[in-house]
Amino acid sequence: MQNALWQRGTWWPALAIFLALATITFYLILIASNWIYLGLGDTFYFFTQPRMWQRFWLTVWTSTVSTCFSLIIGIPAGYALSRFSFPCRNVFASVIDLPIVVSPAVIGAFLFGITTRFPFDLISEHYNIYIGRNVYGVLLVQFTVTCAFCARLMKAAFDSIPPKFESVSRSLGASNFRTFFKVVLPMAKNGIMASMIVVWARAAAEWEGLMLFVGASEGKTDIMPFAIYLDWNGGMMGWVVSMTIVCILMAVTAMTAMRLIGGKSHVW
Amino acid sequence: MWLRVVLWIAIILAPLAALAGDEKELLFHAGVGQRSSLNEIKDIWEQRNPDQRVNFSYKGSGYFIADITRSRQGDLFMPGEEFYLLQAQERGFVHHYNPETDIPAYFVTVIITPKGNPANITKIEDFARPGVRVGLGNPKSCAVGIWHEKTFKKAGIWEQVQKNATLSAKCIPELGNAAQHRAIDATIVWSTTAVLYLRDVEIIPIEPSLRGVIRLPVATLKFARFKEEAEALKAFILSPEARHIFHKHAYAVDPKIPVDDQGFCLDGTTDKDMRDLVAAAAAVKDESLPVNAETVGDLVEEVERQRKTVRAGS
Numbered sequence: 001m002q003n004a005l006w007q008r009g010t011w012w013p014a015l016a017i018f019l020a021l022a023t024i025t026f027y028l029i030l031i032a033s034n035w036i037y038l039g040l041g042d043t044f045y046f047f048t049q050p051r052m053w054q055r056f057w058l059t060v061w062t063s064t065v066s067t068c069f070s071l072i073i074g075i076p077a078g079y080a081l082s083r084f085s086f087p088c089r090n091v092f093a094s095v096i097d098l099p100i101v102v103s104p105a106v107i108g109a110f111l112f113g114i115t116t117r118f119p120f121d122l123i124s125e126h127y128n129i130y131i132g133r134n135v136y137g138v139l140l141v142q143f144t145v146t147c148a149f150c151a152r153l154m155k156a157a158f159d160s161i162p163p164k165f166e167s168v169s170r171s172l173g174a175s176n177f178r179t180f181f182k183v184v185l186p187m188a189k190n191g192i193m194a195s196m197i198v199v200w201a202r203a204a205a206e207w208e209g210l211m212l213f214v215g216a217s218e219g220k221t222d223i224m225p226f227a228i229y230l231d232w233n234g235g236m237m238g239w240v241v242s243m244t245i246v247c248i249l250m251a252v253t254a255m256t257a258m259r260l261i262g263g264k265s266h267v268w
Numbered sequence: 269m270w271l272r273v274v275l276w277i278a279i280i281l282a283p284l285a286a287l288a289g290d291e292k293e294l295l296f297h298a299g300v301g302q303r304s305s306l307n308e309i310k311d312i313w314e315q316r317n318p319d320q321r322v323n324f325s326y327k328g329s330g331y332f333i334a335d336i337t338r339s340r341q342g343d344l345f346m347p348g349e350e351f352y353l354l355q356a357q358e359r360g361f362v363h364h365y366n367p368e369t370d371i372p373a374y375f376v377t378v379i380i381t382p383k384g385n386p387a388n389i390t391k392i393e394d395f396a397r398p399g400v401r402v403g404l405g406n407p408k409s410c411a412v413g414i415w416h417e418k419t420f421k422k423a424g425i426w427e428q429v430q431k432n433a434t435l436s437a438k439c440i441p442e443l444g445n446a447a448q449h450r451a452i453d454a455t456i457v458w459s460t461t462a463v464l465y466l467r468d469v470e471i472i473p474i475e476p477s478l479r480g481v482i483r484l485p486v487a488t489l490k491f492a493r494f495k496e497e498a499e500a501l502k503a504f505i506l507s508p509e510a511r512h513i514f515h516k517h518a519y520a521v522d523p524k525i526p527v528d529d530q531g532f533c534l535d536g537t538t539d540k541d542m543r544d545l546v547a548a549a550a551a552v553k554d555e556s557l558p559v560n561a562e563t564v565g566d567l568v569e570e571v572e573r574q575r576k577t578v579r580a581g582s
Binding site: 037038039041042045046109112113115132133134211212214215216217218220230232233234235236237238239241 | 293295297300301303304307323324325326327331335338339341439441444445448461464465576577578579580
């Protein structure tokens with residue numbers, strides 16, 4: 001029997017599944033031990049504090065706004081990278097990969113210098129908007145980090161749609177613009193929704209860039225990951241642990257939603 | 269179709285328009301360790317000056333010089349060590365700083381150990397005992413590391429303590445958290461750090477001759493957009509009212525604490541603060557102990573805050 005097991009190689013899937021389960025268990029234990037450390041009474045206390053939900057909504061709305069901006073740029077850009085050939089296309093594709101492979105800290109440091117210089121200084125002076133240590137800074141960092149990421153994911157979403165539908169649509173007389181909105185977008189809907197959620201989760205998790213570029217003012221720019229850092233520095237372990245739990249729940253919800261919507265799309 | 273696109277953009281941009289305001293916004297670079305007391309000061313200040321907003325940019329002190337150098341923004345500066353302020357002054361960023369008068373508060377060094385004091389530490393010399401797991405700060409990245417070296421060198425046990433070191437911390441909360449989670453047997457931190465962990469650590473005052481007093485300066489910056497307001501806020505931070513707020517968070521606030529040229533105490537001016545701190549740590553752990561101005565001094569609010577939950581929060 002054992003010999004047959006070895007010969008047919010069934011031990012290999014068994015081992016692989018075991019390792020997968022072990023990894024998941026490991027993470028579950030991490031979350032559970034954090035929660036046990038916090039205790040039931042404290043969980044109730046911290047989760048009913050307005051401070052917790054202020055930060056939660058701040059995180060939700062900033063990352064939603066920056067995701068929207070990313071989508072406005074990312075969808076056409078991803079479409080262009082997927083369908084059209086234009087000069088230096090490969091160079092553009094590599095540039096768009098930069099914010100994904102470069103550490104967000106680099107982006108924070110980079111934004112730092114740029115907002116006080118031409119042409120951004122003129123824009124902020126004209127509109128009396130002060131980009132940097134306020135919520136605009138948060139949005140700018142989240143947008144910079146996620147925009148390229150978004151274009152990349154959108155390219156993958158459009159890549160999964162065969163181009164022949166577009167040629168058919170165009171041959172029947174539809175304009176390029178109409179083809180895009182009436183044929184390509186509806187077909188890519190699932191991929192786009194799935195990518196949107198990933199982009200959103202990425203924006204909500206952004207911290208390093210904020211640390212360098214924005215700094216934290218309480219209640220204004222301290223989105224959840226940043227608030228965790230601040231409270232860790234203030235020795236407030238209760239807040240740290242309870243916000244960690246909220247962050248994990250947020251991430252799990254987002255990823256599950258992505259999987260449910262995305263189905264078998266090849267985005268991720 | 270187009271109408272829908274325009275509508276969506278309008279919806280997306282709506283919160284941005286609401287955020288633009290005409291308030292005078294002071295940008296205050298402050299060490300993340302001063303957060304709790306500065307937030308209280310900010311609340312009072314904004315209440316009295318409704319046209320002003322104080323916007324803190326909390327960071328670790330090490331980040332500030334790079335930040336100010338590149339951004340050239342900021343009205344006030346209050347780092348966790350005078351060293352950083354002098355660095356800024358050297359580069360010409362500081363508008364007004366008088367080292368004689370512009371010190372609203374001080375840090376004082378204390379020993380902390382995990383709850384129950386497992387290694388039975390009672391004085392500085394115990395750090396040299398073989399087998400004691402000591403947490404030290406890295407002198408390159410945090411000011412407390414410099415004080416560890418100074419203190420143990422003065423006590424003549426630096427060599428042995430280095431052998432006992434099991435943690436080289438990059439910032440002071442790391443030391444507090446390590447003691448809280450029993451990863452080390454003892455370390456030295458500021459009184460303001462120790463007060464955050466009253467439930468989970470024991471606090472042991474250091475004898476005056478080895479007790480360090482660290483100056484915490486505040487200055488206005490050259491790039492200040494609102495010079496008058498910044499000066500006024502600085503004056504408020506130096507007022508007795510604001511000093512009292514610092515005192516509630518375990519800072520030492522006596523305007524004249526006699527120290528030697530290295531910064532060690534010359535007498536027992538800070539003894540009362542140390543007694544209050546020890547009493548506060550006992551009161552958080554034992555609910556039956558009375559909490560009032562006589563038993564724990566100005567730390568009453570801090571004790572009540574930490575009694576509310578098992579894990580610290582506010």
